[in-house]
Amino acid sequence: MLDFQIKNPTLILDEAICRRNLKKMAVKAKSLNLKLAPHFKTHQSLKVAEWCKDYEIDEISVSSFRMAFYFRDRGFKNIHIAFPFNPLLIEDLSLMQGQPVSIQLVNEEVARLVSQKVERSIGFFIEIDAGYGRTGVPVENFEVIDNILRVIAENKNMNFKGFYIHAGHTYHANLEGIKKIHKENQEAFRVLKAKYQSQYPELVCRSGDTPSASLMENFDHIDELGPGNFVFYDLTQAAIGSCNKEDIAVALASPVVDVKVGKNEILIHGGGVHLSKDVLNDNEVKNFGEVVLFEKDKWIIPAERAFLKSISQEHGLIHAPDALMERIKIGDVIGILPIHSCMTADCMRSYRTLDNDLIDHLEGTMK
Known part of the structure; x- marks a missing residue:
């Protein structure tokens, strides 16, 4: 039994397991020359964020402005809001003064609004749909990508960081399926780099799902990893094979x-x-x-x-x-x-x- 009394349902966090998961992913990313910018929507905790820093994690992703505010001023070099930018929150960008931040764009209409309104330095990723079907610009739709880049270029405060893919369908696939999806994402990034890297030599490609980050070893055409669930894992990940139940x-x-x-x-x-x-x-x-x-x-x-x-x-x-x-x-x-x-x-x-x-x-x- 636990050394302390529990009277009501209580979520217990094993710090040792959590740190082991963080270390394993950080070591893997470093060995493959990949930047690890984990998604904090899983733990949403300042204390766990401090543990992350022990493994040289200095950039993070979140899913909302509210979450970005929570982790603001905690010493992270950048907070990326990994959700299609909500134009109703345009004024909230000003509240992030002093904290480098980046947003995610998926259409020309919102890109134009951002270009017209933003008055501080902001980074942005273009989210790409390489097969998941939930959100993002279809990878073959260069017209939309070009239009986003064109209208954003009108505002010198906007810095194009690169392309982002969250392959959420890996969470419902077996190992062979995950391998197939991962290769499709790599091919999407290859095509995008071939078309845009000469114009934007510093662009990066970020992959954001835990199954691929946990199971794959070849990350050609990928520069950054942004998984979130790996910090805790769960039975879904164990069923996929991303982890063991002991993780x-x-x-x-x-x-x-x-x-x-x-x-x-x-x-x-x-x-x-x-x-x-x-x-x-x-x-x-x-x-x-x-x-x-x-x-x-x-x-x-x-x-x-x-x-x-x-x-x-x-x-x-x-x-x-x-x-x-x-x-x-x-x-x-x-x-x-x-x-x-x-x-x-x-x-x-x-x-x-x-x-x-x-x-x-x-x-x-x-x-």
Whole structure:
């Protein structure tokens, strides 16, 4: 059991695992001569940001201006807002004075507005869609890219940094699928560099997904990595093969409120408002999270898998093997590895370390 009392669902962060993940990715990037500019939307924590600096991370990505404000003045050389720029927030750029920042453009209309309104030095990436289909300029649409660059050039405060691709479809692919997507992204960057690098010799190409960053070794035509989930990982990443379950750095500590003998079920206080309702399907069996058992300064993964087979707003129902049923009693606290750590962290809004230190989160309040 943990050395401190847990009465309500609490997100536990294993600092050692988190730091191991950071170090591994930082070492990999450095060995491949790639800049690591991780996305902070996973942890959203000033304390974790400080850990990042221990591994020579000096540029970051975020998903909103609110998040950019949270990490402003923390010594980062640049904060990139990795989301199609929202023109309703044009005035917010002025609030980032003193903090180098870059934005993401996907169409000529917003580029023109930015060009007309921005009065301070701002960097920008053009987001490219190389197959994901969510957002970005289709890689073959040079007309839109040229128009963005043309209208932005009218404002000398705007600095073109390069091209950005987030291949979100790697999160739903197997290893062969990830390899295929990664090659498609590399080819997209190759084509873009061939066309634009003579005019913009300092442009860089940034790839932003965790599966590719974790699993691939060849990063030809890519200069920077911007993954986010790798800092915590989760069961989705483990299912893909991006990590092992032992690499998952967060677990929801959940009180046991009922043990249903004869049904092999354990009822916990821990549901959708804590974990989100992300789910993995294994042969049509739903998995909303998997059980770990807390020891004094760590958690262990049971030899026989136990998983959340259903959740509602506050309740979670675990399918438990006999060995776990014999071990767990009402009033115990067990851990749940999340399906999607980013969403779980956002739901919980703070962390406790295994030493009972409170760790901040953008959406929470330090107490």
